Amino acid sequence: KAGETVVVSAATGAVGSMVGQFAKLHGCRVVGIAGGKSKCDYAVNELGFDACIDYKRNSFPADLRNACPDKIDVYFE
Numbered sequence: 001k002a003g004e005t006v007v008v009s010a011a012t013g014a015v016g017s018m019v020g021q022f023a024k025l026h027g028c029r030v031v032g033i034a035g036g037k038s039k040c041d042y043a044v045n046e047l048g049f050d051a052c053i054d055y056k057r058n059s060f061p062a063d064l065r066n067a068c069p070d071k072i073d074v075y076f077e
Helices: 015-024 037-045 060-067
Strands: 007-009 029-034 051-054 074-076
Touching: 007 015, 015 029, 015 074, 029 037, 037 051, 051 060, 051 074
Parallel strands: 007 029, 007 074, 029 051
Antiparallel strands: none
Protein backbone atom coordinates (compact mmCIF):
# COMPACT_ATOMS: atom_id res chain seq x y z
CA LYS A 1 0.00 0.00 0.00
CA ALA A 2 1.05 3.57 -0.54
CA GLY A 3 3.28 4.88 2.22
CA GLU A 4 4.67 1.49 3.23
CA THR A 5 8.37 0.67 3.20
CA VAL A 6 9.31 -2.21 0.92
CA VAL A 7 12.77 -3.79 1.18
CA VAL A 8 13.86 -5.74 -1.89
CA SER A 9 16.68 -8.27 -1.80
CA ALA A 10 18.62 -8.78 -5.06
CA ALA A 11 17.35 -5.34 -6.02
CA THR A 12 19.14 -5.16 -9.36
CA GLY A 13 18.20 -8.64 -10.55
CA ALA A 14 15.43 -9.31 -13.04
CA VAL A 15 12.71 -9.92 -10.45
CA GLY A 16 13.89 -7.57 -7.70
CA SER A 17 14.22 -4.62 -10.05
CA MET A 18 10.63 -5.10 -11.24
CA VAL A 19 9.27 -5.53 -7.70
CA GLY A 20 10.94 -2.30 -6.63
CA GLN A 21 9.61 -0.36 -9.61
CA PHE A 22 6.08 -1.69 -9.09
CA ALA A 23 6.24 -0.75 -5.41
CA LYS A 24 7.35 2.79 -6.35
CA LEU A 25 4.44 3.06 -8.79
CA HIS A 26 2.13 2.19 -5.90
CA GLY A 27 3.55 4.95 -3.70
CA CYS A 28 5.85 2.91 -1.49
CA ARG A 29 9.26 3.82 -0.13
CA VAL A 30 11.61 1.26 -1.67
CA VAL A 31 14.93 0.20 -0.17
CA GLY A 32 17.03 -2.22 -2.19
CA ILE A 33 19.71 -4.63 -1.05
CA ALA A 34 22.49 -5.35 -3.53
CA GLY A 35 26.16 -6.33 -3.59
CA GLY A 36 28.47 -3.45 -4.38
CA LYS A 37 28.38 0.29 -4.83
CA SER A 38 27.78 0.18 -8.58
CA LYS A 39 24.70 -2.02 -8.18
CA CYS A 40 23.34 0.20 -5.42
CA ASP A 41 23.95 3.29 -7.54
CA TYR A 42 22.06 1.63 -10.40
CA ALA A 43 19.11 0.80 -8.12
CA VAL A 44 18.81 4.40 -6.96
CA ASN A 45 19.80 6.35 -10.08
CA GLU A 46 18.30 4.17 -12.81
CA LEU A 47 15.54 2.12 -11.18
CA GLY A 48 14.28 4.88 -8.89
CA PHE A 49 14.70 3.17 -5.52
CA ASP A 50 14.75 5.54 -2.56
CA ALA A 51 17.85 3.89 -1.10
CA CYS A 52 20.00 0.82 -1.61
CA ILE A 53 22.13 -0.95 0.97
CA ASP A 54 25.31 -2.84 0.07
CA TYR A 55 25.17 -6.16 1.92
CA LYS A 56 28.94 -6.57 1.53
CA ARG A 57 29.71 -3.64 3.84
CA ASN A 58 30.42 -4.25 7.52
CA SER A 59 27.99 -1.46 8.30
CA PHE A 60 25.07 -3.28 6.61
CA PRO A 61 22.91 -3.70 9.77
CA ALA A 62 23.27 -0.03 10.72
CA ASP A 63 22.79 1.09 7.10
CA LEU A 64 19.55 -0.89 6.89
CA ARG A 65 18.28 0.57 10.17
CA ASN A 66 19.09 4.08 8.93
CA ALA A 67 17.35 3.49 5.60
CA CYS A 68 14.21 2.18 7.34
CA PRO A 69 13.83 4.37 10.43
CA ASP A 70 10.11 3.73 10.92
CA LYS A 71 9.87 0.03 10.09
CA ILE A 72 9.85 -2.47 7.24
CA ASP A 73 6.37 -3.27 6.05
CA VAL A 74 7.24 -5.70 3.25
CA TYR A 75 10.39 -7.72 2.63
CA PHE A 76 10.72 -9.31 -0.81
CA GLU A 77 13.44 -11.89 -1.43
